[in-house]
Amino acid sequence: MPFDGVPQGIINPPGQPAAGDGPEHAKAPGTLILVFVFLAAFVVYYFVNWKLLSFLWKVG
Amino acid sequence: MNGSFRTCPTTGLKVHAQADALIKANAVVATVALLIGGITAVLVLLTRWQAVHLLPADLFYRVLTVHGMNMLIFFILFFEMAVLYFASAVLLNSRVATPRLAWAAFGLMVLGTVMVEWTMFTGRADVLFTSYVPLRAHPAFYLGVILFAVGALIVTSIFFGTLVVAKREKTYEGSVPLVTFGAATAAIIAVITLAHGAAIYIPTFLWSIGVMHVDAQVYRLVWWGLGHSSQQINVAAMVSIWYLLGALTIGAVVVNEKVSRSAFVLYVLFISMASAHHLLVDPGMGSAWKVWNTSYAMYLAVLASMIHGFTVPAGMEVGQRLRGYAKGSFEWLRKAPWGDPGFSSLVFSVIIFGFLGGITGVTFGTEQINIIAHNTLRIPGHFHATVVGGTALAFMGVTYYVIPLIFRKQVAFFPLAKIQPYLFAGGMVVFSMAMTFVGTFGVPRRHWDITFQQAPFDVQFAPAVDLLLGIMALGGLIAALGGGIYILVTVWSVFLGKPMAEGRTA
Numbered sequence: 001m002p003f004d005g006v007p008q009g010i011i012n013p014p015g016q017p018a019a020g021d022g023p024e025h026a027k028a029p030g031t032l033i034l035v036f037v038f039l040a041a042f043v044v045y046y047f048v049n050w051k052l053l054s055f056l057w058k059v060g
Numbered sequence: 061m062n063g064s065f066r067t068c069p070t071t072g073l074k075v076h077a078q079a080d081a082l083i084k085a086n087a088v089v090a091t092v093a094l095l096i097g098g099i100t101a102v103l104v105l106l107t108r109w110q111a112v113h114l115l116p117a118d119l120f121y122r123v124l125t126v127h128g129m130n131m132l133i134f135f136i137l138f139f140e141m142a143v144l145y146f147a148s149a150v151l152l153n154s155r156v157a158t159p160r161l162a163w164a165a166f167g168l169m170v171l172g173t174v175m176v177e178w179t180m181f182t183g184r185a186d187v188l189f190t191s192y193v194p195l196r197a198h199p200a201f202y203l204g205v206i207l208f209a210v211g212a213l214i215v216t217s218i219f220f221g222t223l224v225v226a227k228r229e230k231t232y233e234g235s236v237p238l239v240t241f242g243a244a245t246a247a248i249i250a251v252i253t254l255a256h257g258a259a260i261y262i263p264t265f266l267w268s269i270g271v272m273h274v275d276a277q278v279y280r281l282v283w284w285g286l287g288h289s290s291q292q293i294n295v296a297a298m299v300s301i302w303y304l305l306g307a308l309t310i311g312a313v314v315v316n317e318k319v320s321r322s323a324f325v326l327y328v329l330f331i332s333m334a335s336a337h338h339l340l341v342d343p344g345m346g347s348a349w350k351v352w353n354t355s356y357a358m359y360l361a362v363l364a365s366m367i368h369g370f371t372v373p374a375g376m377e378v379g380q381r382l383r384g385y386a387k388g389s390f391e392w393l394r395k396a397p398w399g400d401p402g403f404s405s406l407v408f409s410v411i412i413f414g415f416l417g418g419i420t421g422v423t424f425g426t427e428q429i430n431i432i433a434h435n436t437l438r439i440p441g442h443f444h445a446t447v448v449g450g451t452a453l454a455f456m457g458v459t460y461y462v463i464p465l466i467f468r469k470q471v472a473f474f475p476l477a478k479i480q481p482y483l484f485a486g487g488m489v490v491f492s493m494a495m496t497f498v499g500t501f502g503v504p505r506r507h508w509d510i511t512f513q514q515a516p517f518d519v520q521f522a523p524a525v526d527l528l529l530g531i532m533a534l535g536g537l538i539a540a541l542g543g544g545i546y547i548l549v550t551v552w553s554v555f556l557g558k559p560m561a562e563g564r565t566a
Contacts (some may be wrong), residue, residue, distance in 0.1 A: 004558050005474025007309070007460050008400040009072050014311025024144050028315070028374040030389040035370055046292035047428045051100055052500070056432055 061488060065155075068465060074231075075466070078159040079149035081298025083142045083466050087459070090138035091550055093173070094452075097130035098543045101536070109533035110526065117508045121188065122505065126180045128189025132447065133208070133290065134173050139455050140246065140297050141169070141215045144314075146466075147300065148222035149242030153231040157221030165214035172208030175200045188506065190287060193264060193279040202265035209257040216247045216254070237319065238314055242300030245324040248295045252332055256285030277344035283333055284381060288335040291443070293366065294451040296327050296479050298413070301454045302372045309403040310396055310463055311383065312375040326364035334359040341431040349429070354425045362422055369414045382531050401477045408485035413450030416492050418440060435506075438499030445482065448539070449488040456546050463550065469557035477549045484542025490535025498528040 065074040098125045106114040115123060149156045156162055179185040184198035191197060223244065226232060236244070260282040267274040303320070306312030314320055336353030339345050343410075380392030397403050420442040424433045433439060463471050471477050501522050503510055512519045 004470035004472055005477070005554050006400050006464050006470055006560075008397045009309040009402055009461065010464055013070065014309075014379070015383060017311075017313075017379070026313075026315075026378040028175050028377040028381075030392060031370065031374040032432075033389055035371060038369070038414060038419075041415055042422075046421050049423050049426075053429055053432055 062110050065153075070346035070465060073150055076149050076155045077460055078143050078156045078162070079503050080466060082145045082156065082159070082162055082166065083150075083462070086138045086142040087462065088465075088554065089170060089173070090135050091547060093130045093138060094543070095547050096177075097127055097135055098540060098547070099505065100124075100127035100130065100371055101543075102540050103127075105533055105536040105540070107508065108527050111530065112533070113462045113509070115508075118183075118186065120230045120508045121186045122183060124182065125186055125188050126177075127478070128191030129180065131204055131452075132189055133205075134176075135288070135434045136294055136447070136451065136455075137208075137212055138169070140250075140293060141166075142462075143297050143301070143400070144215060144219040144243055144247060145222075146462075147240045148519050150466075151237050151240050152223070152226035154222055154226035154229065157218050157225045161214060162218050163236060165211040165218065168211030168214070169208050170211075170520065172204040172206070172211060175204030175207065179204065183391075190283065191264070191516060192283075193267065193274045193276050199265055199268040202261050202268055206258065206261050209254045209261070212250065213254045213258075216250045219243070219247045235317075238317060239300045239304045241321055241323050242296055246293050246296035246300065248328050248332065249289060249296055253286055253289035253293060256282055256289060260286060272485040277342065280339060281344075282343060283334065284335040288338060289332050291447060291451075292327065292334065295331070296324065298409065298451040298454045299324075299365075299368045299372070301458045302368070302410060303375070305370060305402050305406040305454070305457055305461070306376050306379070309400050309406065310376055312372070312379040313382070314464070315371050315374050315378055319367060323364040323367035323371070326360050326367075328359050331361035331364070334361060334425070337425045337430070340425075341434045341449065350427050354427060354430075358425070359422075362418075365414075365418060369410065369418070372410060379537040379544050399478050401460045401471075401481050402457045404478075404481040405453050405460075405485075409450050409454040409457065412445050412453065412485060412488060412492070416489065416496075417450055419428060420496060421446060433499065435504055436499035437503045437505050440505050441494075441496030441499055442497065444488065448486060449492060452483065453485060453488070456484065459546070459550055463553045463557070464560055467554050468560045469553045470560060471549060472552040472557045473545075473549050476545050480542050480543075480549065483545065484539050487535045487537070487539030487542055491539055492533055493536075494528050494532035494535055498525055498532060501525050501528075503529075 064077050066077070066080075067074055103115060103123045104120070104127050106112045107120045145162075148154065176185070179198045179201040185191070185201040187195040187197045187201070191201070223236070223240075235241075260279060263272060263274050265280065267271045303312070303314065333353045336345075336350060336358075340350055340354065376396075377392045380396065385392045385395050396407075420438070424430055424438065424442060440501065460471055460477060463469050499505070501524065503521060503525055510519075510521065510525075
């Protein structure tokens with residue numbers, strides 16, 4: 001069977017982190033940026049939907 | 061019948077022979093259901109694409125029923141049964157509690173599936189996935205669903221039994237792993253879900269044979285305790301797989317065990333309320349009931365998803381940074397193994413579930429906004445992002461690890477497997493977004509002909525609708541191609557693939 005393979009996580013499993021390091025002291029600035037992108041997308045979509053509702057269903 | 065154990069050379073886990081066989085059996089049936097659901101998906105798509113409009117009305121609703129049942133129930137739940145055996149027996153180095161009963165449950169689920177498939181394919185159950193009363197299907201349809209649900213409930217009980225066995229026999233130390241904890245929450249939600257299924261399908265079965273009356277509004281109320289909650293099992297199982305894939309692919313760490321576990325508990329406590337979204341335009345429920353059940357406490361379940369949506373990528377980032385990928389904000393992401401289909405599936409699953417499925421779902425769950433989205437194509441646009449782009453893609457990603465670790469086979473057509481998540485995710489993004497946009501123009505869901513040719517009134521949609529339906533079809537066909545590659549790769553690997561021992565070592 002041509003083109004057989006095994007995912008990298010099995011052939012070359014991630015090594016152990018450097019000794020003494022632990023996740024409790026680590027920071028995740030990249031993830032924080034992604035979180036704010038998500039928040040912005042959420043705000044925009046939510047607002048647009050209320051705006052659309054106000055166009056379609058006028059009060060008064 | 062307890063069988064023996066083998067030791068996985070990659071993970072060091074002791075794998076019980078019965079767990080191994082049960083995972084394989086459930087995964088194979090899940091793939092068959094995915095194949096049926098995928099073929100019918102293309103037929104539905106080519107009919108909803110008004111320019112093609114492939115099927116006549118009766119076949120369209122039949123095929124749509126087959127698509128819904130196979131994708132939302134059979135594929136997903138058989139796969140989740142495999143996940144439960146993996147997360148209990150395999151991850152805890154334990155034997156499966158009551159393997160004979162496990163096989164009986166599997167047989168019951170298969171029997172139920174075959175009965176439902178027979179009624180659907182022979183035109184005896186053109187009632188769609190929701191099978192709303194008073195639409196009446198053949199009694200075998202309801203009986204099949206009941207048998208399937210009972211089988212799934214037994215598997216859930218065996219999962220809890222296996223946790224007890226592992227604890228008593230001290231097969232692990234300390235707390236259960238986070239993945240097992242997440243699977244346990246999925247199992248608890250499954251019990252709630254299947255109880256709703258029994259509570260509504262048993263009376264409906266009796267109604268179908270003329271023994272009793274079932275109120276349409278009561279049916280909708282209780283049925284959605286099954287219909288939506290079954291998708292919450294998916295969410296808990298999918299998040300568990302996110303943590304698993306993160307650890308397997310790049311050595312992601314759990315940033316804070318307590319936070320992640322608390323988020324899973326929030327699912328158990330509050331996610332079932334989400335079922336009420338489906339009744340937001342029903343006249344039988346008051347506004348107070350609707351607002352309470354779709355807001356306030358329900359948002360604690362949304363909070364849980366947002367916590368996982370943070371902790372999963374944060375765990376990946378921290379894991380990468382601890383291994384030296386610490387430059388700038390995104391070196392950890394740039395230098396990640398994007399050619400590993402497990403990793404790419406994980407990332408796309410998180411993004412599609414969160415950005416497309418999550419944001420649209422919470423927005424549509426608002427009572428006032430729901431009034432402009434309900435029963436339009438925006439709703440399937442939302443749930444194709446959650447269930448297909450989120451859950452199914454995560455399941456596909458973990459399959460690329462299940463094949464070598466459980467089936468002991470190399471992944472066939474590996475270059476194709478590498479691009480499969482890109483095709484599937486890219487197609488689903490285009491498909492879901494186009495579907496959501498076209499729904500914004502008021503195009504109804506579950507509708508055979510949106511030109512309403514034989515209607516006594518004239519209904520005109522904006523010209524943009526035709527373009528958006530074409531884009532939706534293009535995205536759907538690309539995703540179907542990705543799904544087809546997944547099935548080719550998995551079936552070939554499992555039945556014709558090279559054993560691991562003959563090829564590269566694991």
